[in-house]
Amino acid sequence: MIGDGGGEISGTLTITADDQAPQVITLNGFAANLAITTEQLKTGSAFVPYTQLIQTNNISNDIVAKFSIIDGEKPDWLTLDPNTGYLHGMPKAAGEHTFMVKAEFSSDDDKFSEYDLSPSYAKFTITTSEELVNEDGIPVDSFVTDGFEIKTPLPKIEEIKDHSIKLTGDISEIVDVYIDGQKLVKNSDYKITSSTEEISITIFSDVFEDLSEDEHIVAAEFVDDTAHCGP
Structure with a gap:
């Protein structure tokens, strides 16, 4: 259901059929025009893949949303995928940027011709930190997207050998797997092994041998079973 304007829905719907007692359904809720529902963007970290989905309240498979950045400082x-509203990229430094996202709605189905499919606009600020922070901007030693767990973190490298996460x-x-924003080569720099209980990323010793004796950020980007991407 798409509301033409906004307001509360209330009342009853009676369904009748031959040889059956009428069925009465109570209606309640709120009708609103299509709009961007994402309120703010999560905080990012330098050298950690950034992913976020710009969402709308569109629940119809017959209505298509197209996304674009129309103003501000991206x-x-x-990058913004125009078909999905998916924000993605690799920040290389700290910063703060504000920009406007536009969602345009359209449908080839004539039944939506009388509905208000006006565009929706939302202004966002994306902040990235030089240090490793979680999605709330709090400094951490490690983190993973909500719903997942780092069972074995990468240890402090005191010996040059293969290490696993x-x-x-x-x-x-x-x-992909990165160190300080540089993409590693699968099967040359690291390997992936998995079981029903966990997935392991083993980074080979040669990679650590080439690093300076400073702090480094190791990041992995993955896709979950619903095709959502996260770090």
Whole structure:
């Protein structure tokens, strides 16, 4: 159901059929025009893949939303998928950027011709930190997208050898692995092993041998079983 304007829905709906008692359904709720429902963007970290979905209240398969950035200062590293509203990129430094997102709604179904399919606009500010922070902007030593767990974190590297990170959750694929924003090469720099209980990322010793004796950020980007992507 798409509301033409906004307001409360109340009343009853009576359904009748031959040889059956009438069925009365009580209606309640709220009708509103289609709109962007995402209120704010999560905080990002330098050298950690950034992902977020711009969502709307559209629940109809017959209505298509197209997304675009129409105003403001979008960071160079950030892309917006016009078909899904998916924000993605790799920040390389701290910063703060404010921009306007537009969602345009359309349908080829004539039944929606009388409904208000006006565009929706929302202004967002994206903040990235030089240090590792979680999605709420709180400094941490490690974190993973909500719904997943780091079972075995990467240890402090005191010996040059292969080291592994173990994750649990409904992960269908590890997309990429990075150190300080540089993409590693699968099967050359690292390997992936998985079981029904966990997935393991083993980074080979040669990678650590080439690093300086400073702090480094290791990040992995994965897709879960619903095709959502997260770090």
